[in-house]
Amino acid sequence: MVSIIIAVKDHKDLTKVCLDSFGLYTDSDFEIIIVDDGSKEETRNWLKSQPYTVIRHDESLGWCKSINDGLKEAHGDFIVLSNNDIVATPHWDSRMLAHFYRLPELGLLGPTSTKIEGRQSVDFNKEGIDFEYWGWLIFFFVMMNRACLERVGMLDERFGLGGQDDADYCMRAREANFQIGIARDVYIYHYGSATFRKLFQNSISESKVYAESRQTILKDKYARNPLWKVSR
Numbered sequence: 218m219v220s221i222i223i224a225v226k227d228h229k230d231l232t233k234v235c236l237d238s239f240g241l242y243t244d245s246d247f248e249i250i251i252v253d254d255g256s257k258e259e260t261r262n263w264l265k266s267q268p269y270t271v272i273r274h275d276e277s278l279g280w281c282k283s284i285n286d287g288l289k290e291a292h293g294d295f296i297v298l299s300n301n302d303i304v305a306t307p308h309w310d311s312r313m314l315a316h317f318y319r320l321p322e323l324g325l326l327g328p329t330s331t332k333i334e335g336r337q338s339v340d341f342n343k344e345g346i347d348f349e350y351w352g353w354l355i356f357f358f359v360m361m362n363r364a365c366l367e368r369v370g371m372l373d374e375r376f377g378l379g380g381q382d383d384a385d386y387c388m389r390a391r392e393a394n395f396q397i398g399i400a401r402d403v404y405i406y407h408y409g410s411a412t413f414r415k416l417f418q419n420s421i422s423e424s425k426v427y428a429e430s431r432q433t434i435l436k437d438k439y440a441r442n443p444l445w446k447v448s449r
Contacts (some may be wrong), residue, residue: 219310219360220293221248224283226253226256229260231408236267238305245310250290252283255386259404268352281372290372296366300357302408312403313360318350324365324395325387330402347402356383358405361390368393368418385438 221239225232239249249269255263255277264271272286282363284298307326317323329339336351370391378380387397 218293219243219245219290219295219297219314220250221247221297221299222250222252222288222291223282223299223301224252224254224280224337225256225260226277227256227260228301229256229399230261232260232264232301233397235299235301235305236269243305243310244308245314248292248311248416250287252287253280254280254283279374281374281376285374287339288366294363295360295431296363297358297360300358300407303358304406306404306406309403310347310414312347312398316361316398316400317362320348320396320398322394323391323398324361324369324390324394325354325397326360327399328405328406330357330407331399332407332409333357339404342401347400349399349401350392350396351399352391352397353384353387354399356386357407357444359383365390365393365395369395 221243223232223235223332236249239247249266250272251267251269252272252274253264256264261273270290272283272290273282276285287298288296295317311415313326313328316326329337329342331339333355335353335355336349337355341349369386372382373385376385390397
């Protein structure tokens with residue numbers, strides 16, 4: 218079974234599309250665990266009516282805490298951490314699982330997308346290539362196996378609302394001797410930073426200050442780690 222953990226803070230319409238896409242396009246047995254991170258009344262009440270496990274935070278505690286609370290309730294052998302502003306596409310899960318079954322050393326696997334920086338961009342896709350090892354993933358959508366979760370553990374809640382928590386987790390996974398990869402045969406649409414844009418009211422300066430603060434936490438944690446020198 219695949220456990221899909223979705224952190225939600227408002228954006229009811231985007232969340233509905235996200236949930237519908239999982240229902241339409243997931244081949245495997247799956248469970249959905251929604252962590253409502255302090256949504257306003259409209260979204261909160263709507264989530265209560267959904268046929269999924271819903272964990273409620275009375276106030277916003279951030280992405281990392283939300284995902285960790287969801288992980289504690291996950292029963293699957295494979296776990297997906299997902300933003301609520303994504304749209305899954307047909308056979309996303311069966312293709313990702315096929316890579317895990319073929320590569321026993323794999324611990325973390327991400328899809329491709331368009332609104333994303335770095336190697337997961339569809340711009341790097343090449344005909345005939347359906348998988349690529351890579352050292353870093355962006356956790357807008359990521360699958361891990363239970364062995365990775367059990368050995369690496371939860372997200373580091375020092376990263377709070379999110380940002381660089383994914384780089385941190387990838388570092389820890391590599392330290393635990395797991396491989397990381399990109400499923401180039403899987404595309405997930407990502408609306409992109411919907412919650413952050415609302416939180417910072419589209420302020421570039423405020424977003425920059427927050428992003429730099431997360432980078433400082435990461436650098437302080439790994440400044441002397443040789444893995445940090447690997448190209449990101």
